[in-house]
Each structure stands twice: as C-alpha cells, then as structure tokens.
Amino acid sequence: MAQLPNYLRSNRKRAALSQDEAAFLLGSHGGAKVCRYERFTCEPSLSTALAFEVMYQKPVRELFAGLYQRVERDVAARAKTLIYKTDRAKPNRRTARKRQLLASIINSESNISHEP
Amino acid sequence: MKNTKDVRILSIAPSTRGFGYAVIEGNDKLVDWGVKSISGDKNNGSLTRIEKMMAFYEPKFMVLQDVKDSRRAPRIRELIEQIAVLARNRKVRVVLLSRKQIQQVFFHEGRGTKYALAELLAEWFPEELGDHLPPKRKPWMSEDYRMDIFEAVALGVAVRL
Numbered sequence: 376m377a378q379l380p381n382y383l384r385s386n387r388k389r390a391a392l393s394q395d396e397a398a399f400l401l402g403s404h405g406g407a408k409v410c411r412y413e414r415f416t417c418e419p420s421l422s423t424a425l426a427f428e429v430m431y432q433k434p435v436r437e438l439f440a441g442l443y444q445r446v447e448r449d450v451a452a453r454a455k456t457l458i459y460k461t462d463r464a465k466p467n468r469r470t471a472r473k474r475q476l477l478a479s480i481i482n483s484e485s486n487i488s489h490e491p
Numbered sequence: 492m493k494n495t496k497d498v499r500i501l502s503i504a505p506s507t508r509g510f511g512y513a514v515i516e517g518n519d520k521l522v523d524w525g526v527k528s529i530s531g532d533k534n535n536g537s538l539t540r541i542e543k544m545m546a547f548y549e550p551k552f553m554v555l556q557d558v559k560d561s562r563r564a565p566r567i568r569e570l571i572e573q574i575a576v577l578a579r580n581r582k583v584r585v586v587l588l589s590r591k592q593i594q595q596v597f598f599h600e601g602r603g604t605k606y607a608l609a610e611l612l613a614e615w616f617p618e619e620l621g622d623h624l625p626p627k628r629k630p631w632m633s634e635d636y637r638m639d640i641f642e643a644v645a646l647g648v649a650v651r652l
Contacts, residue, residue: 376497376517379548385522389618414547 380441384413386431401426418442451484498551500650501583503541504642505556505570510537511639514548515647521619523548526639534570541574545581553578554646557587586650596649609641612648620644 387397387409394406394413401409401423411417419427428435436443458477461470497517504511509529514522529536545553555575558568575585595601597608606627613624625635 376499376551377549379516379522382522385619388524391622 378440378444380415381439383427383438390431400430447484451481454480499548500552500554500647501548501550502554502643502647503574504639504646505567506639508636511643513643513647521616524619524640524644526636534566537570538573538577542577550583552586553583554586554588554650557589561590588646588649593645593649596652608645609638612641612644
C-alpha cells in the first residue's frame with residue numbers, strides 16, 4: 376500500500392489541536408501553513424519537520440511516511456548505481472565497507488517495498 | 492473480507508445534515524474521521540466533497556450502507572447510489588454493508604443499539620473518537636450529528652473483520 380505523503384492531519388486531530396494551535400506551536404502566524412502541509416501542497420523545512428516530531432511525539436519518518444518511502448526508494452536507486460561503480464574499482468577495505476553500506480541501503484528498501 | 496487489510500478504505504455514512512466519513516488504513520489505523528455538513532443541494536454538495544476526498548486519499552475500497560432493506564429516506568438512497576457510481580467510475584471497489592451485517596460483526600448476539608456500537612468504537616479508538624462520543628440521548632432528543640462519525644467508522648472497521 377502506498378502511504379500518504381504525511382500523517383500530520385491525523386496526528387493533529389489525535390492531539391486535539393486546531394490548525395491555529397499547531398501553527399502557534401510551530402511559530403507560524405496562522406493555520407494556513409499547517410493546512411498546506413496537511414493537504415500535501417507544500418513540504419515543510421527540516422526545522423518545521425522536527426518541530427512536528429516534538430509536537431506529535433512521533434519520529435519524522437513516521438509522520439512523513441510517504442515522503443520517507445519516496446526518498447528511500449530514490450536513495451536505493453542511486454545506491455544501485457554506486458554499487459555498480461564500486462564493483463569496478465580496485466577492491467580494498469574501504470570499498471568493502473562502502474559496498475556493505477550500499478548493499479544494506481538496497482536491502483532495507485527492498486524489504487520495505489515487499490512488506491504486505 | 493481479507494483483502495481489505497492492506498489497503499486504504501474510505502467509508503461514508505450519509506445523514507440528514509451531510510455525511511460522516513472515516514479513512515482507515517493498514518491494520519485498523521484511523522487516518523481521518525469527521526462530519527461534513529452540507530447546506531443547499533445536499534446530494535450535489537456531498538458528491539463534490541466526496542469526490543475531493545477520493546482524489547486526496549486515493550482509497551482502494553469505498554464502504555457504504557446497503558439500503559436495500561432499510562427505511563432510509565429516498566434522498567439518502569439516491570445519494571448512496573450516486574456515491575457508488577462515482578466510486579466505480581474512479582475504479583474504487585464498492586462494498587455495501589447492511590445494518591444487520593454490521594451488528595453481526597460487532598455484537599455476539601447479532602443485535603445492539605447504535606449507541607452501544609458507538610461506545611465500543613470509542614473504546615477501540617480512545618484517542619481518535621473518545622472525545623466525539625455524545626451523551627446518550629433521551630427519547631425527546633434528536634440524534635447528535637457526531638453519531639455519523641461512528642457510523643462511518645463502523646462501516647470501515649466491519650469490512651475488515
């Protein structure tokens with residue numbers, strides 16, 4: 376199942392906060408910005424995303440599950456390219472360590488995408 | 492229905508004011524819930540809102556009340572049919588559940604009041620629905636609008652059990 380880009384709305388409702396109250400906690404002036412985040416029309420900055428983590432007491436990767444899934448897929452695709460390049464380089468301890476990291480990135484992505 | 496466990500479900504419970512809705516995902520994760528009040532042309536207004544919700548949440552299943560053997564108002568019957576057509580046009584599978592089927596899912600004896608069901612759901616989802624549970628109504632009181640939320644959640648949960 377493709378996850379929604381974020382779960383800010385459900386977490387805000389669970390916390391019984393209004394959009395204006397959430398905006399106040401974020402340090403914004405009104406609820407309009409919170410509304411835009413919740414409607415997926417704009418993505419928050421890193422500091423705002425971390426503020427959401429503090430507010431809703433859930434990790435950013437859970438709050439922005441769909442976005443995380445997309446980023447993870449993109450990184451894994453790039454890791455595949457890099458692992459191919461690494462395989463062609465002269466093998467030594469550094470390349471072995473690099474290969475291990477890239478393989479684990481690819482594996483963790485494929486495990487998640489094959490989860491029911 | 493086992494194949495509804497890993498998908499997003501949108502359930503709609505139309506009423507005299509507008510409609511209650513619930514979005515359920517994965518293993519009974521309530522993603523969104525609430526009531527939309529519609530003024531003016533209620534059916535067209537409801538359809539517009541529901542279409543927007545379908546575009547936003549992209550559900551795989553739409554759960555509605557089966558009104559074949561019920562005494563729902565002609566407008567509500569028409570609206571449920573229109574919602575089903577709208578969902579099918581967007582390639583969303585429509586599941587119809589009668590009141591009897593819902594009661595059989597939630598109650599051992601297969602019978603229970605609407606309020607008992609609402610209390611049960613408020614216990615299952617205390618963070619989400621605990622605050623929405625209205626006081627038990629007296630015979631002279633009309634039904635609280637928040638009961639639509641519980642009806643919608645009941646439809647969404649029943650289809651998974």
